[in-house]
Amino acid sequence: MSPLTDQQIIDSTRSWVENVVVAFNLCPFAKRELVKDRVRFVVSKANNEAVLLDELARELALLNSNESIETTLLIHPQVLQDFFQYNDFLEVADALLVEMDLEGIYQVASFHPDYQFGGTEPSDAENYTNRSPYPMLHLLREDSLTLAIDNYPDVDLIPERNIQCMNEQGADKLRAILAGCLQKPC
Template sequence: MTSHHDVQPDPETATRRWLYNFVIAHDICPFARREFDADRVRYCRVSGHDTEALLQRLIEECRHLDADAHTATTLLIVTPGLEVFEDYLDALALAERLMQLEGYEGVYQLASFHPDYRFGDAPADDPANLTNCSPFPVLHLLREAQVEAALQRFANPERIPERNISLLRDRGHEWWRNIMQTCCDIPPDRA
């Protein structure tokens, strides 16, 4: 018999819940609610075992955004594969380079999220790292023009990361783990 904890969460469902229950609910990104509520977020699952196929899918998603003005942003959920953070960073660097080569630099921005995210200058146990932790590795494509427009409408956007770091350091790992538990353990019929 399989216990509830042996069952892997559906990557798209867990990512959608993470976006709503963490990013939006705690105002980690003050611009996310609008797109989420308008159903303008696209979720795509892709394997990280084949780097070439992953990069091809990334460019396909850029082309999708080119052709579909309704979609504001795409979350490429990478699973299985790239569970090791350093492998993820290698793939991220290749993705950023490919976007440059394909002429997407300045058109789309690539944000990064990973279950073991760690800022380069932060200790591994610093709760500040949790601002970019997600249930699965994610490559997040954002429209550069929309990001710039949103930042212009927001007073002191440079304070967003400072506020997030302060929030996570104040609340700590246990608080964050409880949120992630709700993202990954709720049965699908209660989503």
Template sequence: MTQAIPSLSDDRVVAATRHWLERAVIGLNLCPFAKGVQAKGQIRYVVSDARNDDALLVDLERELQGLVAAAPEEVDTTLLIHPWVLTSFADFTHFLDLVDVVLGMQRLHGVLQVASFHPDYVFADTEPDDITNCSNRSPFPTLHLLREASLDRAVAAFPDAAAIYERNMQTLRDLGREGWLDLDVGAPPGENG
């Protein structure tokens, strides 16, 4: 189980997340849509200081509304990083049910969606040590808020978007555990004092 690092600064959390995005997500082309929004500076990185589910829900609601209100050319997607809450993957997956409820209550289904990333991510049909789980493993628990319209445009522009998942699984199998570790995309060690 991943443990939160309480002395880690927000700057280091964002830096580690950017490093993961650049080296793993974009570098391995796990998400062919990420490179464009990253290059245009349209990703908003938010570090939640929440220490419990209720506080994280407040942050999530604020960020969902903020993304809806922002001009897409300014902020197309938000990474809500929460290093101090939901560090257990089981707790994280249970929380995702609440995320869906919040989307419904705010009438955002079809407008926004939320993808999930976690340091201990495990797909339902895999073992915890299966390398393919790394496609959704991030340095810290992260909720990725996406605009449906942007996603629809990206999928329409990408030939055979349905094959992305299988291609990612093969990329990670070819890379192997040592290759993943060589990317050095985990959480950094905590700062002293």
């Protein structure tokens, strides 16, 4: 069996965005950018945290110099497979924003196959709001996020609504949907 290609990984991730994030309206702003083709999907070749940090810096610089890209999903299937190591890396990612003088301009959102919110059990359905086919860092423009939030009614209710939606679907169904997004090696 050969390893997955970058395109297969991107296809899996796009399928997850369409079949989970957009289909369940977890992020009411995602569909618009996906339809406008303003979401950059990029697969990292990093196999350690230092290389991933370098790639994150390059993606932030690209995003900062290219207004046609609204948001980037930096997918890193070979590094930070352990959720707790991944979660610790988020502090490093935030420190990079400060170092690059991009704090308040961009933010990094987190998605991981084993995502677990504090105070939940690993099997809880609500964790699927942030569970993705592969570990990834989602780079968001703060100005765009603020504008979208300012123009969305009851934005504070989104997390609560998402939790309710995931709980209504159930962990078994969500696990099957997520598994269905994954591309299989040739």
